[in-house]
Amino acid sequence: MIQVIRRELRRMATQPLYWLSMVVFPLMATLFFTTLMGEGLPEQLPLGVVDEDHTSTSRSIVRNLSAFQSTATHIAYANPTEARKAMQRGEIYGYYLIPRGTSREAQLQRVPTVSFYTNYSYLVAGSLLYRDMRMMSELASGAAARTVLYAHGATERMAMAYLQPIVIDMHATGNPWINYNVYLTNCLVPGVFGIFLFMIPIYSLGTELKWGTSGELLRTARGHISHAVLGKLLPQAIVFLLVGTVIVLWLYGYLRFPCHGGILSMWIVMCLYVLACMGWGVFLFTMAPTLRLGLSLASLWGVLSFSICGMSFPVMAMHPVLQGLTWFFPLRHYFILYVNSALDGYPLLNAWPYVACLLCFALLLPLCLPRLRTVLERYCYVA
Amino acid sequence: MSNHHKSRRYHLINRLFSYELRSIFRDPAVLMFCVFVPLGYPLLYSFIYNEEVVREVPVAVVDDNRTGLSREFVRKVDATADVNIVAHCADMAEAKALVRERKVYGVIYMPTDFTRSLARGEQVSIGAYADLSGMLYYKAILTAATNVSLDLNARIKVERMPSTTNEQDRVTQQPIAYEEVSLFNPQAGFATFLIPAVLILVLHQTLLLGIGILAGTDRDKGRNRLLRPLVKTPTALASAVAVKGMAWLLVYLPVSVYVCGVVPHLFSLVQLSSPLHMACLFVPFLLATIFFAITISYFVRHREAVILLVVFSSVIFLFISGISWPGSAIPPVWKAVGYILPSTFGINAFIAMNNMGASLMDVRPSLILLWVQAGIYFLTACASLWGRARETRQ
Numbered sequence: 001m002i003q004v005i006r007r008e009l010r011r012m013a014t015q016p017l018y019w020l021s022m023v024v025f026p027l028m029a030t031l032f033f034t035t036l037m038g039e040g041l042p043e044q045l046p047l048g049v050v051d052e053d054h055t056s057t058s059r060s061i062v063r064n065l066s067a068f069q070s071t072a073t074h075i076a077y078a079n080p081t082e083a084r085k086a087m088q089r090g091e092i093y094g095y096y097l098i099p100r101g102t103s104r105e106a107q108l109q110r111v112p113t114v115s116f117y118t119n120y121s122y123l124v125a126g127s128l129l130y131r132d133m134r135m136m137s138e139l140a141s142g143a144a145a146r147t148v149l150y151a152h153g154a155t156e157r158m159a160m161a162y163l164q165p166i167v168i169d170m171h172a173t174g175n176p177w178i179n180y181n182v183y184l185t186n187c188l189v190p191g192v193f194g195i196f197l198f199m200i201p202i203y204s205l206g207t208e209l210k211w212g213t214s215g216e217l218l219r220t221a222r223g224h225i226s227h228a229v230l231g232k233l234l235p236q237a238i239v240f241l242l243v244g245t246v247i248v249l250w251l252y253g254y255l256r257f258p259c260h261g262g263i264l265s266m267w268i269v270m271c272l273y274v275l276a277c278m279g280w281g282v283f284l285f286t287m288a289p290t291l292r293l294g295l296s297l298a299s300l301w302g303v304l305s306f307s308i309c310g311m312s313f314p315v316m317a318m319h320p321v322l323q324g325l326t327w328f329f330p331l332r333h334y335f336i337l338y339v340n341s342a343l344d345g346y347p348l349l350n351a352w353p354y355v356a357c358l359l360c361f362a363l364l365l366p367l368c369l370p371r372l373r374t375v376l377e378r379y380c381y382v383a
Numbered sequence: 384m385s386n387h388h389k390s391r392r393y394h395l396i397n398r399l400f401s402y403e404l405r406s407i408f409r410d411p412a413v414l415m416f417c418v419f420v421p422l423g424y425p426l427l428y429s430f431i432y433n434e435e436v437v438r439e440v441p442v443a444v445v446d447d448n449r450t451g452l453s454r455e456f457v458r459k460v461d462a463t464a465d466v467n468i469v470a471h472c473a474d475m476a477e478a479k480a481l482v483r484e485r486k487v488y489g490v491i492y493m494p495t496d497f498t499r500s501l502a503r504g505e506q507v508s509i510g511a512y513a514d515l516s517g518m519l520y521y522k523a524i525l526t527a528a529t530n531v532s533l534d535l536n537a538r539i540k541v542e543r544m545p546s547t548t549n550e551q552d553r554v555t556q557q558p559i560a561y562e563e564v565s566l567f568n569p570q571a572g573f574a575t576f577l578i579p580a581v582l583i584l585v586l587h588q589t590l591l592l593g594i595g596i597l598a599g600t601d602r603d604k605g606r607n608r609l610l611r612p613l614v615k616t617p618t619a620l621a622s623a624v625a626v627k628g629m630a631w632l633l634v635y636l637p638v639s640v641y642v643c644g645v646v647p648h649l650f651s652l653v654q655l656s657s658p659l660h661m662a663c664l665f666v667p668f669l670l671a672t673i674f675f676a677i678t679i680s681y682f683v684r685h686r687e688a689v690i691l692l693v694v695f696s697s698v699i700f701l702f703i704s705g706i707s708w709p710g711s712a713i714p715p716v717w718k719a720v721g722y723i724l725p726s727t728f729g730i731n732a733f734i735a736m737n738n739m740g741a742s743l744m745d746v747r748p749s750l751i752l753l754w755v756q757a758g759i760y761f762l763t764a765c766a767s768l769w770g771r772a773r774e775t776r777q
Contacts, residue, residue, distance in 0.1 A: 021695075029698075032699055035717070038714065043712065087566065102559065114559060117565075119567055119568075122709060124708065126565075130563070163536075165507065165536050166532045166536055168508070170513075170524075170525050172521060178515065203691060292415075308431060312577075313519065317436070344482070
């Protein structure tokens with residue numbers, strides 16, 4: 001087996017593709033996502049304002065609007081058409097319309113209507129602006145009434161209790177800042193990593209067929225298929241585990257992403273994920289024992305993982321068939337374990353079925369061996 | 384002699400064109416990535432996101448108040464489309480246990496002094512808790528609780544006013560009314576938001592894969608030297624690259640019509656543009672992508688290697704385009720990287736025209752940049768082909 005390992009190390013060292021996809025690309029992707037969303041929550045999103053009222057009240061609404069965290073200093077437009085056109089050009093993500101005579105009608109108690117338009121083609125930006133604009137509309141209403149209350153001699157506390165008797169105190173547990181970097185990176189980085197974890201075992205086994213070296217491989221392993229396959233996978237697994245460790249250290253050690261269950265449990269989850277993905281990769285190759293088909297299946301699986309893991313769009317809202325399919329995606333289990341251990345801080349055992357699933361993926365390997373022997377002995381390369 | 388030369392060159396161009404088309408359709412891998420993946424993948428994606436929004440998120444309630452009003456609040460939250468109350472817990476510990484088993488995704492807590500504080504005319508806050516495992520869960524719980532609280536607030540305010548008329552009640556509830564309009568994606572749905580970007584990305588990535596696979600195959604089989612006659616003179620080189628581009632354009636125009644025209648139609652997604660306007664976008668987008676792909680295919684060492692190089696970049700390209708993560712919040716470095724990619728402008732222009740009904744004038748900057756990219760990548764594609772032809776392989 002030592003010879004196989006030595007042979008595999010030589011292959012890895014001489015082909016830059018291995019190093020690129022095992023070390024450089026995963027770490028680059030980690031760096032990309034963590035710097036791209038370094039802000040955490042997008043701030044200063046451009047918002048348009050159409051102020052047809054031109055009174056001190058409307059101006060104060062506009063001023064307050066740009067004081068919100070997510071909203072950038074507004075861009076003023078003369079009329080709604082101009083604002084809509086700016087939206088279509090992608091210059092603003094929404095606009096706030098204060099029609100002519102708003103403050104006069106408010107004073108006359110005729111209940112004027114202000115409106116706001118959100119562009120949900122950009123869901124994140126749209127949602128954030130929506131929140132600010134809606135809050136502002138509530139406040140605008142309140143501001144009018146508050147003046148009257150103060151005049152009646154109410155204290156601020158009394159006034160607020162009158163204007164908003166019930167308030168919702170919303171807590172995002174585990175990620176109280178609603179940091180999108182924490183929310184998305186925690187899943188996107190393992191997802192990208194997973195693509196390579198699927199692909200490299202397939203690539204290294206498939207190229208043996210392609211370059212006609214499978215016989216040599218079996219000879220080096222003295223005919224033991226387990227030695228041949230394990231010897232090939234072991235060096236890869238070690239490199240991947242090291243890269244996984246760097247990712248965990250980078251996310252939870254350096255960037256201090258919430259990790260309430262301790263960094264050790266996330267490291268264990270990451271290691272399980274690495275082994276599970278590699279096991280699944282070998283399984284895919286055994287099912288489709290050509291380099292091209294194996295890699296294609298792996299890319300399908302890898303890219304689909306992002307959507308089906310439930311990070312962006314919840315699994316409970318998917319078609320039941322897809323809900324069943326989620327069990328076959330290691331990223332889904334990783335995601336649940338991450339929520340369990342890092343976000344909520346429960347011990348790993350709390351989510352043992354998912355740990356067991358990841359282990360099952362890894363343990364697919366021995367089941368694949370008999371067929372892999374046939375593949376390596378008899379199959380030849382298909383373009 | 385010039386006539387003879389001309390006819391020879393036309394002959395060569397014709398042969399190159401049919402050779403390229405033949406290699407596209409004869410290669411099973413290229414067929415799979417450039418025909419079957421664009422056929423099937425968008426359907427799969429639309430199927431995943433077809434529900435658009437999440438409804439009836441399971442939530443637990445801890446009602447420490449146990450009065451008519453607190454029960455009314457809970458009932459109203461349960462009645463919203465967003466939230467489904469599946470458990471009434473005796474205390475927070477019990478609710479936490481449910482969260483731990485992932486039977487509920489959030490908890491609503493009614494404080495002990497809820498009704499008493501309200502009766503005293505004090506402000507009272509209701510606790511709502513959700514872990515941020517899914518933004519949509521959080522949003523659903525927040526929206527439901529906020530809407531119900533605003534509704535109850537309006538009623539409480541009126542009750543506190545001394546005898547008034549109905550009209551006065553209305554003014555008291557809301558001196559200034561407001562109206563919210565969701566443009567271009569009325570239900571704020573996930574499919575309408577993400578699918579258009581994915582469709583363009585499917586075209587972009589499959590082109591990179593297909594062209595890369597063919598280049599890798601040429602290198603595998605030592606066919607790169609066959610390129611030598613094509614790169615003898617600058618005109619021959621340019622026409623060779625142009626012919627390659629035209630062959631791929633011919634294949635990808637119908638694929639684009641299916642991916643960006645038929646698929647959105649099948650899943651009733653927004654489609655606001657006309658075919659002619661779409662053509663004005665797709666011709667430069669496809670050309671820029673094809674020449675970009677020919678350029679980077681220089682780095683493909685062998686046939687299957689391109690899959691490892693291209694597939695993972697899809698997610699990165701999606702984020703760099705400014706659809707998921709707002710473009711205004713992307714750091715300048717990554718924005719600059721985005722300018723290199725045809726996908727960035729393709730996605731933004733497609734969404735502007737298809738989803739937001741923008742005119743050609745509105746997306747002019749993107750279209751111009753796509754043509755500029757097509758021009759630049761045409762030159763780099765020439766360089767790439769030239770480099771490949773000069774290569775001597777072991």
